[in-house]
Amino acid sequence: MHRKTLIVLLALLIRENAANKIQAQTGIETKSFAVQPGDTLAINNDFGKIRIRPVEGTSLVVAIQKTTTDPARKSLPEISSRKNGTTIFLNAVFSASSGESVDFDIQAPRFLNLTISGASPSIDISGIAGVVRVQNSAGLVLAENLTSSASLGTDSGDIVFRANLQPQQDVRLETTSGDITCEIVDDLNLRGMIRAGGKIFWDMDPIIEAASLEKQLGASGPLFYAGSLKGNVGSSAPGAPQEAQSTGKEGEADHPQPAPDREDRRAAATSQPAQPVTVQGSYDVKVSVDSVFLNASVRDRSSNRSIAGLPKRDFLIYEDGVLQEITQMLPGEAPFNLLLLMDVSGSTQSFLHLMKDAAIDFTRQIKPQDRVAVATFNSNVQLVQGFTNDRAAAERGINRIRSGGGTAFYDALRTCLDRYMSGIEGRSAIIVFTDGIDNRLAGTPSTGSRITFDQLYRRVQESDTIIYTIFLDTESQMQSATRRPSRIPSGWPGGRRGGGFPGSFPLPFPIPQPTPQPTPVPYPRRPADVTAIYEEASQQLQEIAEQTGGRMYTPKRIGELAGVYAEIAADLRIQYLLAYNPTNRAQDGRWREIRAEVENHPEAVVRTRKGYYSRRETSE
Numbered sequence: 001m002h003r004k005t006l007i008v009l010l011a012l013l014i015r016e017n018a019a020n021k022i023q024a025q026t027g028i029e030t031k032s033f034a035v036q037p038g039d040t041l042a043i044n045n046d047f048g049k050i051r052i053r054p055v056e057g058t059s060l061v062v063a064i065q066k067t068t069t070d071p072a073r074k075s076l077p078e079i080s081s082r083k084n085g086t087t088i089f090l091n092a093v094f095s096a097s098s099g100e101s102v103d104f105d106i107q108a109p110r111f112l113n114l115t116i117s118g119a120s121p122s123i124d125i126s127g128i129a130g131v132v133r134v135q136n137s138a139g140l141v142l143a144e145n146l147t148s149s150a151s152l153g154t155d156s157g158d159i160v161f162r163a164n165l166q167p168q169q170d171v172r173l174e175t176t177s178g179d180i181t182c183e184i185v186d187d188l189n190l191r192g193m194i195r196a197g198g199k200i201f202w203d204m205d206p207i208i209e210a211a212s213l214e215k216q217l218g219a220s221g222p223l224f225y226a227g228s229l230k231g232n233v234g235s236s237a238p239g240a241p242q243e244a245q246s247t248g249k250e251g252e253a254d255h256p257q258p259a260p261d262r263e264d265r266r267a268a269a270t271s272q273p274a275q276p277v278t279v280q281g282s283y284d285v286k287v288s289v290d291s292v293f294l295n296a297s298v299r300d301r302s303s304n305r306s307i308a309g310l311p312k313r314d315f316l317i318y319e320d321g322v323l324q325e326i327t328q329m330l331p332g333e334a335p336f337n338l339l340l341l342m343d344v345s346g347s348t349q350s351f352l353h354l355m356k357d358a359a360i361d362f363t364r365q366i367k368p369q370d371r372v373a374v375a376t377f378n379s380n381v382q383l384v385q386g387f388t389n390d391r392a393a394a395e396r397g398i399n400r401i402r403s404g405g406g407t408a409f410y411d412a413l414r415t416c417l418d419r420y421m422s423g424i425e426g427r428s429a430i431i432v433f434t435d436g437i438d439n440r441l442a443g444t445p446s447t448g449s450r451i452t453f454d455q456l457y458r459r460v461q462e463s464d465t466i467i468y469t470i471f472l473d474t475e476s477q478m479q480s481a482t483r484r485p486s487r488i489p490s491g492w493p494g495g496r497r498g499g500g501f502p503g504s505f506p507l508p509f510p511i512p513q514p515t516p517q518p519t520p521v522p523y524p525r526r527p528a529d530v531t532a533i534y535e536e537a538s539q540q541l542q543e544i545a546e547q548t549g550g551r552m553y554t555p556k557r558i559g560e561l562a563g564v565y566a567e568i569a570a571d572l573r574i575q576y577l578l579a580y581n582p583t584n585r586a587q588d589g590r591w592r593e594i595r596a597e598v599e600n601h602p603e604a605v606v607r608t609r610k611g612y613y614s615r616r617e618t619s620e
Contacts, residue, residue: 050124123136153172175229317596377407431568469550591612
């Protein structure tokens with residue numbers, strides 16, 4: 001997509017929703033803040049536009065315009081803005097009336113970090129060298145020349161990304177049902193990975209009939225990931241011809257579609273082969289339709305020590321009892337990407353300081369090239385620190401953790417797999433520390449997860465991420481609560497619930513909240529029922545770990561947690577990432593059972609995931 005395309009898209013945004021509406025606008029209000037490197041601008045705007053352009057210096061200037069379809073101006077959004085430490089908060093607060101919107105036109109120093117969230121704002125960012133995090137539900141996201149870590153996510157909106165400058169860190173573009181279009185100059189160094197539930201195209205080549213595509217741009221470089229669960233994903237070189245759709249109005253420019261339309265491409269798609277293909281071009285391209293990836297650990301059955309240095313030829317992989325050919329293997333001590341997911345609900349509140357100390361010790365045990373991220377959950381999940389090699393940054397993130405609130409464990413783990421682990425290359429793992437008691441399991445679904453355990457487990461079966469679960473038995477605390485209702489721990493039914501920034505995307509920094517007060521409501525279960533709940537929670541954590549090739553740990557005391565982390569670190573340090581293309585190519589959605597062995601090593605025990613569901617063939 002060339003510059004003309006972006007200009008036309010911006011023009012469309014300006015005209016958006018203007019026809020057939022009577023609008024009342026306020027004058028432009030301006031706010032200024034002094035900023036310095038390391039500062040973050042956190043924006044929450046559900047309806048309207050957010051435009052950010054780089055400027056030199058250390059002054060952040062925000063021009064604000066409010067709009068309502070109520071000509072009498074009976075209702076206008078309110079703007080909350082403040083600077084708290086290193087974070088500038090900019091929040092648009094809307095009333096119950098419809099038709100309100102707020103436009104932010106922002107001049108930001110290039111070094112500023114950005115976190116943007118909202119229901120359906122149109123977002124346009126250019127030239128920012130700080131970390132950029134975007135999450136909306138439906139709005140269009142335009143981004144150009146973001147040179148640091150960038151994560152752009154939307155549920156049903158489209159993403160248009162342009163890169164003329166070399167990104168220094170990973171770039172991730174993710175949408176659930178929208179389309180993604182990228183324009184990347186051919187002299188950048190990137191490890192490209194594309195995944196699409198719809199169709200994939202590259203440099204206007206015919207559509208690739210594949211679920212994923214890997215493309216090496218240049219010699220090396222950070223990861224560039226673009227994924228749409230249901231939509232189309234594609235890229236073209238600058239200046240490449242674009243498909244356009246006429247507006248049908250004289251004097252109005254045609255505008256390109258973010259990705260090829262499913263119906264328009266039907267004939268081309270059906271002519272493509274259904275097996276893995278190689279696309280010729282200026283880069284090496286690997287396309288794998290059905291590759292299965294396995295993270296495997298190998299231990300000595302007598303000493304329980306990890307075994308390193310095994311060659312690919314020693315491994316045997318069986319799918320439904322049929323021996324498979326291993327196509328690739330990463331070395332046993334390749335770097336890994338690890339997410340620490342910590343339960344900070346009210347039921348674990350009294351152990352929080354020990355949990356944090358053990359987590360910090362763990363980050364110091366892994367190797368410098370390993371990346372670690374930190375997330376917490378109670379009623380919501382929050383990414384405290386994205387993947388980084390900076391151990392000091394991870395420690396700061398852990399120290400910022402606070403506790404309180406309900407428990408939505410199923411939702412939290414599902415979010416981590418879908419959002420934070422998506423697109424991760426190489427070995428990946430999640431360590432979950434929890435008592436496992438989702439409020440849905442405890443009988444109060446209104447304060448628990450939206451999904452069931454069965455839905456979570458199905459997603460776990462589809463993942464190639466290892467999951468280690470650390471089960472802390474807080475049953476004695478809960479049994480006591482059933483006999484003394486006035487002392488129910490927060491986060492349990494009847495206890496206090498955590499708050500959050502209204503409508504916001506989880507932010508990588510704490511947000512001051514008013515201290516909630518516990519409500520003395522009797523716990524609705526008898527002590528015997530509580531025991532059954534803990535047993536079921538423990539069983540669920542065991543099933544999750546075993547399915548992915550991980551392990552469940554049950555320390556008897558919180559003080560044993562440091563030793564558990566040390567054992568996990570040793571286990572992850574020697575892992576093998578194996579890949580094969582299944583001989584059974586039927587797309588029937590059936591379960592495929594996996595078994596892995598090491599040949600000529602009777603002392604070796606291999607631990608990997610138990611299987612996966614094949615893709616189901618769909619007709620359009």
